[in-house]
Amino acid sequence: xxxxxxxxxxxxxxxxxxxxxxxALVILIGASSAHRIRLNNEPDLVFVDFLFLLSQAxxxxxxxxxxxxxxxxHSDSAVGSTAFWLSRxxxxxxxxxxxxxxxxxxxxxxxAIVESALGSPFAQSPPSLLEALLTSMAWASIFTMLAVLTxxxxxxxxxxxxxxxxxxxxxxxxxxxxxxxxxxxxxxxKLSDEWTMLFLVVACGAVTCxxxxxxxxxxxxxxxxSGIPIALLLFSVPWS
Amino acid sequence: MNTIIETQGLSRRFGKNLAVTDxxxxxxxxxxxxxxxxxxxxxxxxxxxxxxxxxxxxxxATVLGTESVQLGPRELSRIGYVSENQxxxxxxxxxxxxxxCQPMYxxxxxxxxxxxxxxxxxxxxxxxxxxxxxxxxxxxxxxxLAYRPELVILDEPFSGLDPLVRDEFIRGLLELSGRSxxxxxxxxxxxxxxxxxxxxxxxxxxGQLRISESTAALExxxxxxxxxxxxxxxxxxxxxxxxxxxxxxxxRVRFVVTDYHEQTGEAQxxxxxxxxxxxxxxxxxxxxxxxxxxxxxxxxxxxxx
Numbered sequence: 001x002x003x004x005x006x007x008x009x010x011x012x013x014x015x016x017x018x019x020x021x022x023x024a025l026v027i028l029i030g031a032s033s034a035h036r037i038r039l040n041n042e043p044d045l046v047f048v049d050f051l052f053l054l055s056q057a058x059x060x061x062x063x064x065x066x067x068x069x070x071x072x073x074h075s076d077s078a079v080g081s082t083a084f085w086l087s088r089x090x091x092x093x094x095x096x097x098x099x100x101x102x103x104x105x106x107x108x109x110x111x112a113i114v115e116s117a118l119g120s121p122f123a124q125s126p127p128s129l130l131e132a133l134l135t136s137m138a139w140a141s142i143f144t145m146l147a148v149l150t151x152x153x154x155x156x157x158x159x160x161x162x163x164x165x166x167x168x169x170x171x172x173x174x175x176x177x178x179x180x181x182x183x184x185x186x187x188x189x190k191l192s193d194e195w196t197m198l199f200l201v202v203a204c205g206a207v208t209c210x211x212x213x214x215x216x217x218x219x220x221x222x223x224x225x226s227g228i229p230i231a232l233l234l235f236s237v238p239w240s
Numbered sequence: 241m242n243t244i245i246e247t248q249g250l251s252r253r254f255g256k257n258l259a260v261t262d263x264x265x266x267x268x269x270x271x272x273x274x275x276x277x278x279x280x281x282x283x284x285x286x287x288x289x290x291x292x293x294x295x296x297x298x299x300x301a302t303v304l305g306t307e308s309v310q311l312g313p314r315e316l317s318r319i320g321y322v323s324e325n326q327x328x329x330x331x332x333x334x335x336x337x338x339x340x341c342q343p344m345y346x347x348x349x350x351x352x353x354x355x356x357x358x359x360x361x362x363x364x365x366x367x368x369x370x371x372x373x374x375x376x377x378x379x380x381x382x383x384x385l386a387y388r389p390e391l392v393i394l395d396e397p398f399s400g401l402d403p404l405v406r407d408e409f410i411r412g413l414l415e416l417s418g419r420s421x422x423x424x425x426x427x428x429x430x431x432x433x434x435x436x437x438x439x440x441x442x443x444x445x446x447g448q449l450r451i452s453e454s455t456a457a458l459e460x461x462x463x464x465x466x467x468x469x470x471x472x473x474x475x476x477x478x479x480x481x482x483x484x485x486x487x488x489x490x491x492r493v494r495f496v497v498t499d500y501h502e503q504t505g506e507a508q509x510x511x512x513x514x515x516x517x518x519x520x521x522x523x524x525x526x527x528x529x530x531x532x533x534x535x536x537x538x539x540x541x542x543x544x545x
Contacts, residue, residue, distance in 0.1 A: 084328055
């Protein structure tokens with residue numbers, strides 16, 4: 001526990017500037033979203049510009065959030081054999097726990113609290129704390145998984161791009177599968193967004209744990225790429 | 241022999257390349273051991289397997305009595321590791337890194353840490369990423385020695401350092417070896433620097449161990465010989481196995497003897513080449529021994545291919 005707090009303190013010292021920037025951005029977007037919800041019934045040209053700016057800011061906020069996660073994870077990289085922590089008496093489980101605790105306390109929770117209190121840029125009303133927590137956890141899990149499988153932010157972006165490519169290609173196949181399923185008289189409904197996000201959290205968390213505990217990067221990446229079609233099938237095809 | 245590192249048939253494959261092949265090696269406790277070999281010999285791969293940074297493809301290694309793949313915090317708190325490839329946390333200042341490492345080691349010696357800061361003249365308030373390569377290596381050495389590890393593993397520590405920094409580095413190591421009971425394993429191809437430090441030598445080539453013995457024994461049995469053949473006389477064909485890199489220029493012959501005995505060495509050479517003249521036999525430096533071995537290994541490979 002003492003070691004865990006020690007690592008969290010080290011990470012906080014290392015990330016305080018970018019965290020501060022990100023908090024400011026989250027609060028600004030939250031306040032703007034609250035304002036947007038109030039103005040929603042009076043659309044005019046200024047409102048359209050405001051919406052455009054807000055959506056841009058939301059994208060920037062996500063990118064900064066990814067950068068925060070990247071800095072956190074890549075400072076003690078789980079890939080390769082040159083990271084400083086590998087030669088230090090730090091148990092892998094302890095490192096994983098300290099990173100998870102840092103993310104939970106200083107990334108997931110603040111974002112969820114602000115979003116549930118003030119609103120999000122794209123929703124008509126502020127989500128419940130549980131919904132906001134789930135969304136925030138899903139983003140953090142995706143970013144963390146991408147970070148533990150790469151050495152730096154550029155690598156993380158490249159892997160994200162490849163994953164999106166696989167996802168896009170897979171979604172074309174799933175669309176045909178869905179059409180065939182419906183033509184065969186199949187019925188059913190897609191699983192809800194909450195289930196999708198919960199699946200993302202669990203699946204990305206499992207890959208992250210696997211990588212931290214085994215440091216078998218190739219196997220972890222195979223897990224990711226084999227998980228994408230399964231996720232697509234699970235969440236895009238309407239199941240009865 | 242009380243060993244601190246022991247490997248048995250250790251091998252590591254990267255795709256089709258065998259970086260380390262069936263390496264069986266022992267490092268005795270309390271020695272300063274050089275792991276010598278040319279670039280690409282497998283030194284770094286061996287060390288990474290010893291440190292459980294990469295897994296062996298076959299075989300096993302024992303470090304401090306524990307299987308290398310089982311090395312955990314308890315063992316790592318007794319090992320100091322410095323490598324040219326190691327990534328130090330660049331965003332930390334030097335004092336922050338010391339502050340970060342200290343609580344991880346119950347045996348951290350603050351006095352020793354202060355002494356090392358002074359000895360290496362470290363700028364405590366500067367960020368590590370702004371330091372030169374030489375100063376970064378000294379910082380790495382500081383946080384690898386301040387807890388008085390039983391085993392210190394240095395992987396190419398001198399690479400890219402200027403002579404002054406090398407000298408400070410070696411002085412630091414020598415000063416500490418006087419104060420501590422430790423074993424040091426230094427992987428290097430920079431033999432000039434290592435020669436001042438080590439008392440045990442392991443030579444690996446193409447991932448295979450060729451020599452493992454004390455520096456004194458090695459220097460005792462290796463000699464550079466030179467003599468002039470009598471007119472019309474030839475070298476024995478084939479030359480004895482223990483003569484390395486035999487080369488001749490006219491009647492003058494030069495080679496390295498690998499099993500020289502002080503009492504009988506000259507007589508044995510004279511027996512093999514009767515009538516030789518003007519024989520000189522000289523002791524060899526570790527560097528000269530290594531160079532002659534490296535040339536011999538290369539010649540063997542060329543013959544095989």
